[in-house]
Amino acid sequence: MLLKFPIPEPNRMKTYRIAVLAGDGVGPEVVHQALRVVRAAASQHQFDLELMEYPYGTEHWLKTEEILPDASFEEIQKADAIILGAFGDPRAPVGLIERGIIGRCRWDLDLYVNLRPIKLLDEKFCPLKGKSAADVDMLIVRENTEDVYVQKPTYQNQGTVDEIAEQSMRYTYAGTERIIRYAFEQAQARPRKHLTLIDKANAVRAQDLYTRVFAAIAEEFPAVETGHLYVDAACMRMIESPESIDTAVTTNLFGDIVTDLGAMLQGGMGVAASANLHPGKMGLFESVHGSFPQAAGKNIANPIATLNACVMMLDYFGEAAAAREIEGAVAHLLRGGGIRSLEVGVHKTDEIGDLILDQLAVGCE
Ligand code: IPM
Ligand code: MN
Numbered sequence: 001m002l003l004k005f006p007i008p009e010p011n012r013m014k015t016y017r018i019a020v021l022a023g024d025g026v027g028p029e030v031v032h033q034a035l036r037v038v039r040a041a042a043s044q045h046q047f048d049l050e051l052m053e054y055p056y057g058t059e060h061w062l063k064t065e066e067i068l069p070d071a072s073f074e075e076i077q078k079a080d081a082i083i084l085g086a087f088g089d090p091r092a093p094v095g096l097i098e099r100g101i102i103g104r105c106r107w108d109l110d111l112y113v114n115l116r117p118i119k120l121l122d123e124k125f126c127p128l129k130g131k132s133a134a135d136v137d138m139l140i141v142r143e144n145t146e147d148v149y150v151q152k153p154t155y156q157n158q159g160t161v162d163e164i165a166e167q168s169m170r171y172t173y174a175g176t177e178r179i180i181r182y183a184f185e186q187a188q189a190r191p192r193k194h195l196t197l198i199d200k201a202n203a204v205r206a207q208d209l210y211t212r213v214f215a216a217i218a219e220e221f222p223a224v225e226t227g228h229l230y231v232d233a234a235c236m237r238m239i240e241s242p243e244s245i246d247t248a249v250t251t252n253l254f255g256d257i258v259t260d261l262g263a264m265l266q267g268g269m270g271v272a273a274s275a276n277l278h279p280g281k282m283g284l285f286e287s288v289h290g291s292f293p294q295a296a297g298k299n300i301a302n303p304i305a306t307l308n309a310c311v312m313m314l315d316y317f318g319e320a321a322a323a324r325e326i327e328g329a330v331a332h333l334l335r336g337g338g339i340r341s342l343e344v345g346v347h348k349t350d351e352i353g354d355l356i357l358d359q360l361a362v363g364c365e
Contacts, residue, residue: 013046013047013048014046014047014048015047015048015049015050016047016048016049016050016080016081016317017050017052017078017079017080018049018050018051018052018079018080018081018082018083018313019052019054019075019076019079019081019082019083020035020051020052020053020054020082020083020085021054021056021057021076021082021083021084021085021101022053022057022084022085023056023057023084023085023086023087023097023101023291024057024058024059024085024086024087024088024089024097024291024293024296025086025088025089025290025291025292025293025295025296026085026086026291026292026295026296026301026349027057027084027085027086027087027291028085029296029297029299029301029303029349029350030085030086030287030301030302030303030305030306030349031083031085031303031306032303032353033303033306033307033349033350033352033353034083034303034306034307034309034310034353035049035051035083035310036353036357037307037310037326037353037356037357037360038307038310038313038314038322038326040357040360040361041314041322041325041326041360042319042322044322044325044360045319045321045322045325047317047319047322052075052076052079054072054076056068056072056101057085057087057089057097057101058087058088058089058091058092058097059089061092061096061097062091062092067096067097067100067101068100068101068104073104073108076105077109077282080317081282081283081284081285081313081316081317082105082282082283082284082285083284083285083286083306083309083310083313084101084102084105084284084285084286085286085287085291085306086286086287086289086290086291086292087101087102087290087291088290088291088293089291089293090293102286103149103150105276105284106144106145106276106284107145107150109278109281109282109284110145110278110281111144111145111276111277111278111282111283111284112143112144112145112175112178112179112182112277112278113141113142113143113144113179113182113275113276113277113278113279114141114142114143114144114252114255114274114275114276114277115139115140115141115142115186115274115275115276115277115312116139116140116141116142116255116259116262116272116273116274116288117138117139117140117273117312118136118137118138118139118140118259118262118263118265118266118272119136119137119138119266120132120133120135120136120137120265120266120267121133121266121267121330121331121334121335122334122335125266125267125268125271125334125342126265126266126267127264127265128239128242128265131242131243131265134243135242135243136242136243136265136266137246138238138242138245138246138247138248138262139186139187139190139246139247139248140247140248140249140250140255140258140259140262141179141182141183141186141247141248141249141250141255142250142251142252142254142255142256142259143175143176143179143249143250143251143252143255144179144252144255144276145175145252146170146171146172146175146176146251146252147169147170147171147251147252147253148167148168148169148170148252148253149252149253150170151167151168151169151170152167153165153166153167154166154167169204169206169207169251169253170206171206171207171209171210171251173209173213176209176210176213177213177217179249180197180210180213180214180217180249181217182279183195183247183248183249184217184218184220184221184224186247187221187224187246187247188221188223188224190246190247192246192247193223193224193225193246194224194225194226194227194246194247195224195225195226195227195246195247195248195249196226196227196228196229196234196245196246196247196248196249197210197211197214197226197227197228197229197248197249197250198228198229198230198231198234198248198249198250198254198255198258199211199228199230199231199250199251199254200230200231200232200254201230202230207251210251211228214226214228214249229248231250231254231257231258234248234250234254234258235257235258235261238258238261238262238265239261239265242265259272259274259288260288263288263289267334267342268342268343269287269288269289269290269302269305270289270301270302270304270305270342270343270344271302271304271305271308271342272287272288272289272305272308273285273286273287273288273305273306273307273308273309273311273312274286274287274288274309274312275309275312275313275316277316283312283313283316285309285310285312285313285316286306286309287305287306287308287309288305289305295344299348299349299350300344300345300348300349301344301349302342302344302347302349302352303349303352303353304330304339304342304352307326307330307356308330310326311323311326311327314326325360325363326356326360328363329356329359329360329363330356330359332359332363333355333356333359338355338359339352339355
């Protein structure tokens with residue numbers, strides 16, 4: 001039978017539902033710029049974003065005493081991914097909002113992987129002498145659901161000279177096994193196939209669990225070369241010979257610390273990104289930097305860190321072409337001088353967004 005009219009193309013547009021919690025300080029402005037860029041890439045690559053935006057953060061808590069209401073938390077779990085801006089503000093008690101939002105998402109959604117790439121794009125952004133982009137290319141795999149972070153502090157004889165404050169470093173076999181296995185898989189997929197275990201098992205003997213599990217899983221990955229550094233030596237090594245580290249796996253607390261150090265090697269907090277993952281279930285994407293309350297609303301924070309986190313989200317969705325395109329535009333601007341500096345205040349937040357959008361458009365001509 002001849003059809004009189006052409007059959008319309010089925011709508012192949014894929015829509016990703018993203019829960020956005022822009023948060024405190026500079027969070028809203030950097031998230032806004034990052035999402036402008038992601039939207040532009042999406043429209044060029046035939047997918048769409050449906051944003052579910054939430055107002056939580058210190059301002060909301062001050063007004064309502066709500067941190068992250070259960071109903072919203074339920075809803076957020078139905079999204080395809082979560083984007084966080086930044087949390088923390090001196091008007092709230094230390095850690096209240098950070099633990100109540102970032103912590104709750106990481107722990108209650110069991111996002112056990114905190115993936116933090118450290119990749120230098122141009123040597124002018126590295127504070128080390130004589131190191132080039134090829135020397136700084138690491139992937140830190142930070143355990144994200146255990147350790148001292150999730151233990152209750154106790155205070156005996158609080159406020160007296162006999163006070164004893166305690167919060168323990170606690171690791172389970174299951175928690176250790178899954179993060180080390182994930183790190184081996186990541187190391188195996190990278191060209192150098194090298195994995196370093198970072199711990200402090202000489203002083204914190206509980207971390208002998210990491211030592212043993214790492215050795216056992218290494219047997220299953222004969223293609224991956226392994227190494228070990230105590231965390232103090234790892235900090236030294238990252239400065240002295242960053243090229244000696246490829247993939248590294250470490251505990252929650254040490255991962256927090258070494259990734260701030262690593263962020264500086266790639267140009268600072270303006271660019272460092274992270275993915276919090278429960279592989280196959282959920283991904284939460286955020287910058288490594290904090291809320292920088294003094295800069296809030298001043299249009300001076302760098303949105304590239306949040307944008308880099310969004311690039312990790314696109315890879316998580318399998319939108320590799322869009323991810324590479326954004327990555328390419330940012331790399332072009334950083335290497336070619338379109339973005340001269342990553343120091344706060346050199347470029348405006350929205351100016352960086354504009355530059356990247358223009359570059360994306362050029363790339364598509
Ligand atoms: C990070 C942050 C958090 C952490 C804070 C805000 C609790 O520093 O994501 O690195 O320590 O994990
Ligand atoms: Mn940190």
